[in-house]
Amino acid sequence: MTEHRIFTMSFSSVYPLYIKKAERKNRTKEEVDQIIHWLTGYEQAELDDQIQSENDFKTFFEQAPKLNPERKLITGVICGVRVETIEEPLMQEIRYLDKLIDELAKGKKMEKILRK
Template sequence: MSKYKIYTMSFASVYPLYISKAEKKGHTKSEVDEIIHWLTGYTQADVEEHLKKQTDFETFFKAAPFLNPSRTLIKGVICGVRVEDIKEPTMQEIRYLDKLIDELAKGKSMDKILRK
């Protein structure tokens, strides 16, 4: 899949997949939401509005009220690429979120996931 297609995918189309991945491993939608809030600064009402509007990923991240500065502490490989080495900003934000959801599914504690 090209970068362009990922950017234009709606956040709403991927959000249920994040929740499903977490729930399959015994985690909850509220934990997924907590990760999204921490990463982007969105409230739950904001997230619901983006879901309703079918906002694409590029807009979702560009409109984020507060991209958490601690997100740069997220390291590791997602989809075969080291997240810290991704040069394109929107792609890096998408992969940060993917990595955090992976960490949740793998059983990492929320304190570690949220870099506390």
């Protein structure tokens, strides 16, 4: 079985796109970072190291300090697929992040995005 192309894409190449998407909707880089911290457990310095090292998505999620157990509460459609039904674990983690960034760009409050 071949890996999905996104697994080998560098997180640092997609990260600016997350920020750009958020900023187009008057949200901030800090809010994007807050979402990533919540989802992965990375502190800011660790996140900066991941970006600097240009790790791929697979490594980015493998090295995540502590994936938030509340991420299982993330539901909905991203790229035409329900995130809660994705069977490939890494793809599901990537789509969770995509979904949270989409919610940010759609103007949801951070409490809702972070499932509080």
